[in-house]
Amino acid sequence: MTSSASASAAPAASVLDLAPVVPVVVLEDAADAVPLARALVAGGLPAIEVTLRTAAALAAIEAIAAEVPDAVVGAGTVISVRNVADTVAAGARFLVSPGWTERLLDAMKASGVPFLPGVSTTSEVVALLERGVTEMKFFPAEAAGGTAYLKSLASPLPQARFCPTGGISAVSAPSYLALPNVGCVGGSWMVPADAVAAKDWARVERLASEAAALRG
Numbered sequence: 349m350t351s352s353a354s355a356s357a358a359p360a361a362s363v364l365d366l367a368p369v370v371p372v373v374v375l376e377d378a379a380d381a382v383p384l385a386r387a388l389v390a391g392g393l394p395a396i397e398v399t400l401r402t403a404a405a406l407a408a409i410e411a412i413a414a415e416v417p418d419a420v421v422g423a424g425t426v427i428s429v430r431n432v433a434d435t436v437a438a439g440a441r442f443l444v445s446p447g448w449t450e451r452l453l454d455a456m457k458a459s460g461v462p463f464l465p466g467v468s469t470t471s472e473v474v475a476l477l478e479r480g481v482t483e484m485k486f487f488p489a490e491a492a493g494g495t496a497y498l499k500s501l502a503s504p505l506p507q508a509r510f511c512p513t514g515g516i517s518a519v520s521a522p523s524y525l526a527l528p529n530v531g532c533v534g535g536s537w538m539v540p541a542d543a544v545a546a547k548d549w550a551r552v553e554r555l556a557s558e559a560a561a562l563r564g
Contacts, residue, residue, distance in 0.1 A: 363442045363462050364483055364509055364531025366395040366420060368563040369521065371556070372513060372536045373398050373408075380544055381408035385416040387549040388538070391556025397444055397534060399424035400431055406438045413439025424534075426463075429455040436461060444511075444534075446487050448472075453479060464511055468492040470501065473508050483509050485534070490515030495523050502529045518559065525563045535559070 363370075371388050373396055375381055381404075385396055396419055398409050405423070412421040422442035423435035432443060432455040443456050448465035453476075456463040464485040467473050476484060486498060489512035498510060512524050513534030524533050538555035542548075 362483060362531065363395060363464065364511055367393050367560055368525055368532050369393055369559040370395045370397050370511060370532055370534045371539050372424060372534045373539050374401050375404050375408045376402050378404040378407035378411055381411045382415045383549050384539065384544060384552060385412045385419045385421065387552040388556045389416060389418045391553040392560030393556045394418060395420045395422065397422045397424040401425055406434055409435060409440050410438040428452065432456055432459050444485055473501065473505055477508060482507050486510040486512040488514030495527060498527050498529060502527065521562055
């Protein structure tokens with residue numbers, strides 16, 4: 349796993365430490381996957397979450413894994429054991445779920461790749477800590493309480509680290525990144541649908557560069 353867009357040989361300790369922002373990508377056409385990933389990596393965002401919301405997702409993950417070696421491609425919206433198996437087989441190097449069950453958690457733990465199970469309550473966080481999981485996705489971040497909620501968890505549950513995702517923008521991201529229990533944030537503002545539709549990869553790279561500079 350590379351620690352930056354520059355194919356460093358040193359592995360990152362965690363998905364949360366690869367970059368301040370993880371782009372959350374929804375692709376309708378797998379042909380867009382490689383140029384989009386190259387633009388994101390060039391902008392300084394190597395970790396890319398391709399969500400399983402479209403029929404093109406698995407092919408997109410496979411293409412990025414095969415053709416963009418500096419990218420660390422992951423799968424998002426992982427909600428079943430089948431999703432885990434299919435995405436890892438396609439080349440996903442990390443998994444992200446919007447929530448978790450015991451069965452899904454077992455599959456993600458057995459997958460051999462890093463994973464971020466989704467939580468939105470204190471009880472879910474404590475349950476994951478019981479299972480030895482300390483890194484999580486906080487989702488849907490804005491709707492579930494935002495920075496105030498995460499800040500309130502830092503003192504009683506300092507061992508938990510989060511990637512908040514859901515409703516976060518370039519404007520709100522810095523306030524999340526300032527929290528001691530936030531490693532990175534997930535967002536889609538650097539991959540706007542109109543830019544992807546127009547294949548405006550230069551714009552994506554510029555937005556990615558701005559996002560990568562939010563903390564660093």
